[in-house]
Amino acid sequence: MKFLKKLFLSAFFVSSLLATSANAGDCKARLGDFDWSSANIHTAISAFILEKGYGCEVSVTKGSTTPIMAAHYDGQLDVITEVWYDNIIANYEPYVANGTIKNIGVNTPDSQQAFYVDKTTADKYNLKSVEDMKDPKIAALFKDPENPSKGRMTSCISGWTCYTVNLVKQKEYGLDAFYTNFDPGSGGALDAAIAGAFAKKKPIFTYYWAPTGLMGKVDLVRLTEPKWSEKCWADMSAVVEKIKAEGPEAYTKSCASEYRDMALTKSVLTKWADAHPEETKFLSQYSIPTATVNRMLAYYEDESDGDMELTAKEYLKSETAWTSWVPADVASKVKAAL
Amino acid sequence: MFKDRKNLFNLGLLGIFIWLLITSYSSSKRKPESVGELLKDFSWLSDWPKWLDLPLMPLINKMFKSLNENYGFIFEAINNVLLAMLMGLKNFLVQAPWPLVIIGVVILAYYASGKKIKTTVAVGFCTFFIGFLHPRFWDKAIETTSIMIISIFLCLVIGVPIGIWMSRANKVREKILPILDLMQTIPAFVYLIPGIMLFGLGAVPAIIATFIYAVPPLVRLTDLGIRLVDTEVTEAADAFGASNKQKLWGVQIPLALPNIMQGINQCTMMALSMVVIASMIGTRGLGDEVLLGLQQLNVGRAAEAGIAIVLLAIVLDRITQSYGETLQERNSPTKKEKK
Numbered sequence: 136m137k138f139l140k141k142l143f144l145s146a147f148f149v150s151s152l153l154a155t156s157a158n159a160g161d162c163k164a165r166l167g168d169f170d171w172s173s174a175n176i177h178t179a180i181s182a183f184i185l186e187k188g189y190g191c192e193v194s195v196t197k198g199s200t201t202p203i204m205a206a207h208y209d210g211q212l213d214v215i216t217e218v219w220y221d222n223i224i225a226n227y228e229p230y231v232a233n234g235t236i237k238n239i240g241v242n243t244p245d246s247q248q249a250f251y252v253d254k255t256t257a258d259k260y261n262l263k264s265v266e267d268m269k270d271p272k273i274a275a276l277f278k279d280p281e282n283p284s285k286g287r288m289t290s291c292i293s294g295w296t297c298y299t300v301n302l303v304k305q306k307e308y309g310l311d312a313f314y315t316n317f318d319p320g321s322g323g324a325l326d327a328a329i330a331g332a333f334a335k336k337k338p339i340f341t342y343y344w345a346p347t348g349l350m351g352k353v354d355l356v357r358l359t360e361p362k363w364s365e366k367c368w369a370d371m372s373a374v375v376e377k378i379k380a381e382g383p384e385a386y387t388k389s390c391a392s393e394y395r396d397m398a399l400t401k402s403v404l405t406k407w408a409d410a411h412p413e414e415t416k417f418l419s420q421y422s423i424p425t426a427t428v429n430r431m432l433a434y435y436e437d438e439s440d441g442d443m444e445l446t447a448k449e450y451l452k453s454e455t456a457w458t459s460w461v462p463a464d465v466a467s468k469v470k471a472a473l
Numbered sequence: 474m475f476k477d478r479k480n481l482f483n484l485g486l487l488g489i490f491i492w493l494l495i496t497s498y499s500s501s502k503r504k505p506e507s508v509g510e511l512l513k514d515f516s517w518l519s520d521w522p523k524w525l526d527l528p529l530m531p532l533i534n535k536m537f538k539s540l541n542e543n544y545g546f547i548f549e550a551i552n553n554v555l556l557a558m559l560m561g562l563k564n565f566l567v568q569a570p571w572p573l574v575i576i577g578v579v580i581l582a583y584y585a586s587g588k589k590i591k592t593t594v595a596v597g598f599c600t601f602f603i604g605f606l607h608p609r610f611w612d613k614a615i616e617t618t619s620i621m622i623i624s625i626f627l628c629l630v631i632g633v634p635i636g637i638w639m640s641r642a643n644k645v646r647e648k649i650l651p652i653l654d655l656m657q658t659i660p661a662f663v664y665l666i667p668g669i670m671l672f673g674l675g676a677v678p679a680i681i682a683t684f685i686y687a688v689p690p691l692v693r694l695t696d697l698g699i700r701l702v703d704t705e706v707t708e709a710a711d712a713f714g715a716s717n718k719q720k721l722w723g724v725q726i727p728l729a730l731p732n733i734m735q736g737i738n739q740c741t742m743m744a745l746s747m748v749v750i751a752s753m754i755g756t757r758g759l760g761d762e763v764l765l766g767l768q769q770l771n772v773g774r775a776a777e778a779g780i781a782i783v784l785l786a787i788v789l790d791r792i793t794q795s796y797g798e799t800l801q802e803r804n805s806p807t808k809k810e811k812k
Contacts, residue, residue: 201770280556281675281757289674293761294768319674320755320764323666328755331670334541335549379769438502440530 307391348432586795617758636695679751698732734797
C-alpha cells in the first residue's frame, strides 16, 4: 500500500510541476523529501504554499536520508522541510559552519523517537524501562525466528543513522546479549512489521518515532532510558560516526542515553535564502505541533485515499495557524487556490 | 443458440460495468451535491473527475485485514515450515568448513557438466572468489543461496506439475497463461509489503516473493518442452500401446528434460535478481550489502557486493546450464547413433 501511495504521490508532484511551470515567476524551489510520511506532509504543505501563494516553481526530490542530505550539502536541493537534526549533527554542522546551509528553526516542536513495546505485553510483564528487557524470559517473548537464541528488536533502517545509534545503545545498555538489532530494510517494511504484529496480536519490541500516522493507530509503550545529557550524546555521536565509517568493529565503550524529545528542524541553502528572503521568512515561521501532524497523517492514511495534496489542502482548510506565517496577500492567494 | 449465449455474456459484462460505475459514484466522497450539477457544469470533462474512482483500495485493505486476523494461523504454519527448512539448510552450510563447501560445489559442477574440466575449474574459482572478495560475504552468500535453493525447490514442486498439466490441456493453458503474465509484470513491492504483514520480516516473505517472480519461466518452458516433443515419437509410443502415464514418464518428460533444465536455469537467474529487492524487507544476504552501500553512498561497498552476486550467479548458472547441456547431448540422436 505504501508503495502505491508513493506512486500516487510522485505522480501528483510531477503533474503539479507540469501544471504550474507555465505561470511560475522567477522563484524556483527544489525541495528535498524523505521516505517517511511526516516529512511528506510538511513538504506537501510548504510546496502548496510556495506554489500557490508565492508563485514558485516547485520540484520535489524524494529519497532516503543520506542521498538527500548529500544533495542538500552539495547545493542541489534548496529546502529540506524536516531534518532529524540530532541524528546527523556531526555531518550537518560543518556545512552550517562554512555557510553552505542554514538551520531555520523547528517544524515539529515535540517529536520523539525511542524504543517501544506493545501495550499488552508491557502490562502483562510490567515492562517499563530498557533494564526490564534484560531478561532471557522476556527476550524469549520476542524470539527472532532467524536467530532463535535471541529476541528480535526491530530497529531502524540500516542506511539511517538511527540504526547505528541503536547498535551503540544496545551495547551500552547490555541489550545486545539478549536482542538482535534487526534491520527491517525500508521504512515501509518497518511500518508493516509493527502493523502486522498488532493485527496478529503478537508481542513486538521496536524502535519507532512520532509523529507518524501509525503511532495514532497502535498502542505502543515507550521504554525509559537514562536521561539525555549533552556530553553523553556527543560522546556517543562520535562513536556512531566512527562505526559508520569503519564498520561495527570500530565500536569503543562510550555512553548512551535516550533520544532527546527533539525538535525536527528545517534547513535551506544560504544562497537560496539570500535570493528568496520572503519565502525564507515563511519557511522559518512554519511549525506544526505533533498532535496536529498525527491527526493529518491519520487523515492521509484513512480518508484521503493516500492523496498527500488532498491532505495538505485539508490542513490548510481546517487550521488557521498557517495564515500567521505568510503576508495577508499570500494567504488569500493560497485560500483562493483551495 | 451459441451466439445468443455469447451476446448474453457480453450483456452481462456491460451490466457489471454499469453497476461498478454507479456504486463507485455513490460511494465516492468527492461527488457533487446532485447529479443535476453534472449536466449544468461540464468542467468534469476536461480533467478526470475525482468521483469517477473505483473504490478498490479500501476493499482490498478490508479483505487483507480480515485475512490477516482470521486466517493468520495458516500463514504462521507455512512460515514455520519454510523457516525450519531454511534454517536447517543454512546452519548446515554455515557450520560446514568453507573448503568443504567449495569442494562440494566443485564435485557437483564436475558431474553436472559431464566431467568437463574447464567448467569445473571456472566454477571452483568463482566460488572461492566470493569469500576472497570480503570474508563477510561468505556467510551472506550462503544465506542468499539457501533462500534461493528453498525458493527453487518450491518452484520445482509447484511449477513443473503445472507446466505438465498445461501441456496436456489447452483449456488449462488458456487460463494459466494470463496468471503467469500477471506474476511476471506486477511490481514486487505490491506483494512484498503484505508479505511482511502475513509472515513477518525476513526470509519467508522473500522466499514467497522469489517464488512468485521466478516460477513463470519454469512453467512456460516445461509446457513448451513437452509440446515440442516430436509427434512422431509420441505416435510411435501410442502405436506400441503405451498408456498416457507411460507416454508421459517414458517419452515426453525425458525428451523435454533439456527444456525443463533451461527453465530451472532461468528460474535460478530470476531468483537471484530478487535478492536486492528482498533486502528491502529485511532479508539477510548479499542484497543487504548492496542496499547498505546505496544508502551510505559507498560506491565501493555496493560494487564489491554486486560482483559477489554476479559470481554467485555464474556458479549457479554454470551448474544448471551445463547439466542441461549434458542432458541434451545424451538425448540427441547423433550421439545415440555413435554409441
